[in-house]
Amino acid sequence: MSLAQAITEIKPGKLILTIPPDRPPCGSLRYALGFPFQAGPRTCGLMVMRMTEETPNYGFLDGTDVILLDELKPPHPSQIFVASRSEIENNDADKTQRLLLRSPLLGGFVPLGALRADGTPHPYAGTGFGLAQAHRFSFRDGRFSWGDPGRVDLNEIFQFSYDGKTFTSKSSELRSQNDEASLRIGDTGWSILVSGLTNAIPDGDDLLFAVMAARVDGTAVGIGIIRWVFRQGTWQAVGYDPVVTTSGPVPQGPNPKERCPWMEPSLARANDNSLFFSARGADSFQQEGDVGQGYGMSVWHSVKAGEWNLVLDEPKTRLNSPVTVNVATDGSPYLVSNPYDPAFVPETTQTGRGREKLVLWPLAAEGTKLAPFRLVRNCLTEFGQPPTPIDSGAIPENWMADHPNGVTVRLKDGHWHHLLAYRICHSPRYIPSGAKPSPHSGCYIDEIISQGPAQPAWRFAEDQTI
Numbered sequence: 038m039s040l041a042q043a044i045t046e047i048k049p050g051k052l053i054l055t056i057p058p059d060r061p062p063c064g065s066l067r068y069a070l071g072f073p074f075q076a077g078p079r080t081c082g083l084m085v086m087r088m089t090e091e092t093p094n095y096g097f098l099d100g101t102d103v104i105l106l107d108e109l110k111p112p113h114p115s116q117i118f119v120a121s122r123s124e125i126e127n128n129d130a131d132k133t134q135r136l137l138l139r140s141p142l143l144g145g146f147v148p149l150g151a152l153r154a155d156g157t158p159h160p161y162a163g164t165g166f167g168l169a170q171a172h173r174f175s176f177r178d179g180r181f182s183w184g185d186p187g188r189v190d191l192n193e194i195f196q197f198s199y200d201g202k203t204f205t206s207k208s209s210e211l212r213s214q215n216d217e218a219s220l221r222i223g224d225t226g227w228s229i230l231v232s233g234l235t236n237a238i239p240d241g242d243d244l245l246f247a248v249m250a251a252r253v254d255g256t257a258v259g260i261g262i263i264r265w266v267f268r269q270g271t272w273q274a275v276g277y278d279p280v281v282t283t284s285g286p287v288p289q290g291p292n293p294k295e296r297c298p299w300m301e302p303s304l305a306r307a308n309d310n311s312l313f314f315s316a317r318g319a320d321s322f323q324q325e326g327d328v329g330q331g332y333g334m335s336v337w338h339s340v341k342a343g344e345w346n347l348v349l350d351e352p353k354t355r356l357n358s359p360v361t362v363n364v365a366t367d368g369s370p371y372l373v374s375n376p377y378d379p380a381f382v383p384e385t386t387q388t389g390r391g392r393e394k395l396v397l398w399p400l401a402a403e404g405t406k407l408a409p410f411r412l413v414r415n416c417l418t419e420f421g422q423p424p425t426p427i428d429s430g431a432i433p434e435n436w437m438a439d440h441p442n443g444v445t446v447r448l449k450d451g452h453w454h455h456l457l458a459y460r461i462c463h464s465p466r467y468i469p470s471g472a473k474p475s476p477h478s479g480c481y482i483d484e485i486i487s488q489g490p491a492q493p494a495w496r497f498a499e500d501q502t503i
Contacts, residue, residue, distance in 0.1 A: 043369035044399050046486035047413055051456075052109040055479035057087055057102060058117060062125075063179060064092040065473075066099065070141050071458035071480035073444040074165075074236050076199055077149040078497040081106050081446040083458070083480070084120060084167065084236070086141035090474045093180055095467060099123045100139040101169070103197075103204050107449035109456075109482060120167060120206040121195060125176060136176035142167035142195060142206075145237025145244035145265060145272070149199050152496045153242070160242060166265060166272035167195035167206065168232045168246070170214070190214040190292060192229055196271050209271055215294050221253065222263055223275035228253050229263070230294055233302040233316075234361050235442045237265065239494055247302035247314065250277060251294040257284045258297040260316050262304060280314050280337055280345045298330060303361035303442065308368035308492055312339040313404050315362035315372065331357035332382060334372055336404045348405045353377045354398075356391045362400075363443035366455040367489030370400040373441040373457065376410060390466060393417045395438040395459060397485070413483060414438045416461060423463035426471035434463040434472050443485060445493060453491040457483045 054068040069086045076082035083106065087099040100121035104112050124137045146165030153159050173189040174181035194210040212220045219228035233247030244265040251258045264276035281299055302316040314337040318330030336349035360374035373395065381391030396410040416436035423434035441459035448454055462478045464470045 043367070043489075044365055044371060044397070044411070044485060044487050047397065047411060047457075048484040048486065049414060050481060051484045052106075052111070052482040053479050054083075054085060054104070054111075054482075055476070058114045061089055061099065064089045064097070066090070067462070067474050067478045068102075068480040069460040069462060069478075070440045071460070071482065072141070072143050072236050072442060073446055073456045073458055073482075074146045075148040075151075075444075075446045075495050076105055076146065076204070077201060078499060079107055079447055079449050079451065080149075081448060081456070082146065082199075082204070083482075084142050084144070085480050086460075088462070089123075090470070090478075093469050095464075095469045096183060097181075098138055098140055101142040101167070103206065105199075105204060109448070109454075109484075118204040118206070120197075120204075121169065121193075121208075126173075134176045136174045136181050138172045138174065138181070139193070140170040140172075142169045143232045143234070143236055143246075144168055144195070144197065145246055146197060146199075147239070147244070148495050148497075149201055150497050152498065152500075154496070156496075161267045163199050164267065164272070165197040165244075167197060168229070168248075169193055169195075170231060171211065192220045192231075194220070194272075215292065217253075219251075219253070220274070222250065222277045223273075225277040226253050227251065227277045227279075229274065230258070231300070233260075233304065234359055234440060235303040235305070235363070236444065238304060238306050240264070242267070244272070245304060245312075247304040249295065249297060249300055249302065250279075255294070256286070257282050258294055259283055260297070260299045260302040262312075262314070278343055281316070301359050303363070305362050305364045305370065306494065307338075307364065307370065307404075308402070313337070313362045313364070313370055314339070314345065315360060317358075317360050332377055334360055334374070334398075334407070336362055336372070336400070338404050348403060349400070349407070351407055354407070356381055358390060358392055359440045361442045362404075363457070364445075364492075365443070365485050365487035366445045366453050366491045367487040368492040369487045369489070370402070370404055371443075371485075372398045372400060372407070373413065373443070375439065390435060390437065392437040392439050393435070395441060397457075413441075413457070414459075414461070414481070416477075420475065420477045424472040424475050426465075431471050432465040432468065434465060434470065436461065436463050438481075445491070447493065453493050455485040455487065457485050459483075
C-alpha cells in the first residue's frame with residue numbers, strides 16, 4: 038500500500054456543535070475546541086470548550102461541557118453534562134469581583150465496560166481525569182485583561198465518572214502554575230505547566246498524557262508524557278517521560294515557565310504498539326536557535342520506554358498554529374494543521390493568522406515521511422468572509438479552523454469511527470471582537486476513512502470470541 042492510499046476519504050461536518058443549551062449571564066455562547074474519547078462500549082464522549090462571545094473581552098472562556106453520543110447527530114440536553122465553569126468570585130478584602138476563568142479540559146478516560154488485554158474487567162472502567170489551566174483576573178464592569186499585572190495562573194485537576202446514564206466531574210486539586218505550590222508529578226522533580234492537545238491513551242491499567250512541564254527547581258522546561266495511575270480513589274500524575282528538555286535558567290516574563298521553544302504536544306500509538314509524539318514549535322518567543330521552528334513539523338518515535346528519536350523534521354510546512362499527530366482507525370498515522378503560506382510569515386494583526394485552511398498530511402508507517410496534504414476545510418470558499426465588525430473602523434475578522442485532534446471511537450452501529458475534532462471561529466488577533474458569532478462558528482467533527490481493518494485502543498465484552 039502506498040503512503041497516500043492509507044487514508045482514503047475525509048467526510049466533513051459529520052457533526053457540528055454550535056450553541057450550548059443554557060444562557061450565559063452576559064454575551065452569547067458558542068462551542069469551540071472539542072476532544073473526543075470513548076465513554077462506554079458504544080458511546081462516545083466529547084469534552085467541548087465553551088466560548089463567551091459579544092463582550093468587551095478577548096478570550097472569554099467558560100469551561101467545558103461533556104457531551105455523550107451514540108451516533109453523530111445533535112445531542113439532546115439530557116446528553117450534555119457540566120464538566121467545569123468559569124466563576125465570578127467576590128473578593129471580601131477589597132469588595133471587588135474577580136473572574137476565575139477555566140480553560141478547556143483535556144484528560145483521559147477508561148470506558149465503562151472496558152476489558153484488559155487478558156479479557157478481565159478493567160479495574161477503573163468508568164473513571165478518568167481532566168486537566169485545565171485556570172486564571173484569576175480583576176473583573177470590574179464586566180471586563181478582564183490577559184495583561185492584568187495581578188493575574189494568577191493556576192492548574193486544576195478534575196475527577197470523572199460515568200455510570201451509563203450520568204457523567205460527573207469534580208475538581209480534586211487547584212494549584213498555582215509557577216511556584217513552589219505547583220502540581221507535582223509524583224517524586225520526579227517535575228511539575229505540570231500546561232496540557233497538550235490530545236486526550237490520554239491507555240497503557241495497561243494506566244493512562245499516558247502529553248504535557249508541557251517544568252523542573253520544580255526552575256532549571257528547565259520541556260515537553261513529555263505523564264503517566265497517570267488510579268490510587269486511593271483518584272487519578273494521579275506519578276511519572277514523567279521527557280521527550281525534549283530545554284535546560285538553563287527559566288526565562289523571565291509573564292508565565293515564565295511556559296517560555297519553552299515547544300508547546301501543545303500530542304501523543305498517539307502506532308500499530309506496532311510504539312508511540313508517536315509531536316509538538317508545535319514556538320518561535321514567537323524568539324529564543325536562541327528556534328528561528329523558523331514555528332513553521333515546521335516534527336515527529337518523535339519511541340519503540341522502548343524512555344527512548345525517543347526525532348524521525349521527521351520538515352521546515353516550512355505549516356503556519357505557527359496548532360499541529361497534532363494522530364492515527365486513523367486502521368492505525369495509519371497523520372499530522373493535521375494549517376498549511377504554510379509565506380504571505381502570513383511573519384504574521385501581523387492586519388493579515389490575520391492564515392488559519393482559513395485546515396489540511397491533513399498522511400505519514401509513513403514509521404513517521405519518517407509526509408505525503409502531500411489533503412484539504413480538510415477551507416473556510417473562505419465554504420463560508421465566504423466572516424461577519425463584519427460593528428465598528429467600521431475595527432480590524433477585520435479572520436476565520437480560524439484550528440486545534441485539530443483525532444480519536445477512534447465505537448458508536449451505536451457497532452463500527453469504529455475515526456473522528457477529527459476542531460473548532461471554527463472568527464476573530465481579530467488578540468483583541469475583542471465586535472462582530473456577532475457566525476452561524477458557522479462551533480465545534481466540528483469530521484470522519485477520517487482509512488483502508489485497513491480497525492485497530493481499536495479498547496476492548497469490550499462483545500469483542501470476546503467464544
